[in-house]
Amino acid sequence: MSNQIVARIIGRFSKIILYIITVISYLKNLSSLVNKKHKKLAVKEDFRLSQKGIDWLEEWNTEAEIASSISQIAQKAVEILVDVPGMTQAHSRDFRRARPIFTLKDGTVIKIFINPANVKHIFLADSNNKMLFGGYVGWIDTKGLNQAIEKIKHSLTSTS
Missing domain, CATH: 1.10.287 (Helix Hairpins)
Structure with a gap:
């Protein structure tokens, strides 16, 4: 990085x-x-x-297991997400609450968790379900996060 x-x-x-x-x-x-x-x-x-x-x-406060390496495809997804205005690092405890929404070409799983305050969190998991990335944005920046998710989906999945 x-x-x-x-x-x-x-x-x-x-x-x-x-x-x-x-x-x-x-x-x-x-x-x-x-x-x-x-x-x-x-x-x-x-x-x-x-x-x-x-x-x-x-x-x-239970931590998720963190991956020790990251693929080039997953790295591109992280770069897209880090550029979203308002992106803040999420605590890994929410990783296990997140549900998968799609998988990248390399097997990286994109997961979403929406907390009780309706704040959207995004996580990337490797093929062994270890956390690669976790972030969230406030309500005001949710549209930017949704656009980034669509960009990742269209450019980094096997259907792209």
Whole structure:
């Protein structure tokens, strides 16, 4: 990958780290509510919610297995995606939630995940279902992502 692509990915990765820190801080505050001794019924409810929050955080933060190499075709797809305005590196935890939409000439699978906030994520998986790329755009840039997906589909699949 070019230095410019790597720099963009690293810059956006730092945003994800800040989000994770915010979530952890929220969960710590939630668990501190559990320690209050008054309102016994509320404490029991808060404790269950706190454990659910911790379980969710562990599952949410489970990394996907990352591929160690990338084909030239997959690299072209990544270059198309990185050029989409607003493209931000996605956390690999959403990789397993993504559903395949098509396959490139080399066997790379293009996968889509739309989170509960209706934010579209795109992932590339190699033929062994290891993650090659993960990114997302905000609502305002979804049209650009859709155009990039169509460009990849028309130029890098076996039907092209």
